[in-house]
Amino acid sequence: KQEVTQIPAALSVPEGENLVLNCSFTDSAIYNLQWFRQDPGKGLTSLLLIQSSQREQTSGRLNASLDKSSGRSTLYIAASQPGDSATYLCAVDTGNQFYFGTGTSLTVIP
Amino acid sequence: NAGVTQTPKFRILKIGQSMTLQCTQDMNHNYMYWYRQDPGMGLKLIYYSVGAGITDKGEVPNGYNVSRSTTEDFPLRLELAAPSQTSVYFCASSYVIWQEGYFGAGTRLSVL
Numbered sequence: 001k002q003e004v005t006q007i008p009a010a011l012s013v014p015e016g017e018n019l020v021l022n023c024s025f026t027d028s029a030i031y032n033l034q035w036f037r038q039d040p041g042k043g044l045t046s047l048l049l050i051q052s053s054q055r056e057q058t059s060g061r062l063n064a065s066l067d068k069s070s071g072r073s074t075l076y077i078a079a080s081q082p083g084d085s086a087t088y089l090c091a092v093d094t095g096n097q098f099y100f101g102t103g104t105s106l107t108v109i110p
Numbered sequence: 111n112a113g114v115t116q117t118p119k120f121r122i123l124k125i126g127q128s129m130t131l132q133c134t135q136d137m138n139h140n141y142m143y144w145y146r147q148d149p150g151m152g153l154k155l156i157y158y159s160v161g162a163g164i165t166d167k168g169e170v171p172n173g174y175n176v177s178r179s180t181t182e183d184f185p186l187r188l189e190l191a192a193p194s195q196t197s198v199y200f201c202a203s204s205y206v207i208w209q210e211g212y213f214g215a216g217t218r219l220s221v222l
Contacts, residue, residue: 043200043213093208100152
């Protein structure tokens with residue numbers, strides 16, 4: 001069974017700092033990996049999708065990388081802003097189900 | 111506004127009661143999903159559907175039932191509610207299965 005872990009569980013950084021969120025998964029047989037953002041009391045918003053054949057994806061200040069063989073993905077956020085404060089979840093597609101990590105709660109301090 | 115709509119937003123149930131969580135999407139997506147999120151945990155898949163009339167179990171289906179009579183609607187039924195079903199429930203839909211889903215705002219359910 002696929003297990004998805006995110007470290008750290010919580011992170012506080014001052015505004016403007018670059019930061020990295022980590023996601024690891026136990027079974028490398030995945031179709032894709034996605035990063036989501038969850039704001040308090042709201043649903044999830046898809047940020048980036050990396051197919052298993054890709055190494056990274058970029059969207060604005062966000063860059064996600066994928067190392068399938070080692071079971072790891074990172075989400076890099078450049079020049080963080082208070083509006084980036086949210087919980088970030090990664091999820092892997094095994095072909096017949098989606099497995100979510102437990103999330104990293106990010107606080108960007110003005 | 112286009113998207114996924116869930117009702118109700120909050121509900122308190124007594125043990126043994128039943129209820130239906132409603133989910134509607136207006137994007138004509140074939141794929142729809144129900145997840146539950148417990149405090150400090152990731153989302154776990156309850157049921158999913160690949161089209162009208164077709165549903166399948168996810169990781170944690172016990173205690174729940176679903177139906178998909180139309181493309182737009184995917185209700186989740188709780189029979190004989192138990193405290194272990196206290197959670198936040200999210201409905202989602204997507205154009206491609208498992209990819210870039212659109213999520214509803216969630217239903218916060220407490221079973222007391």
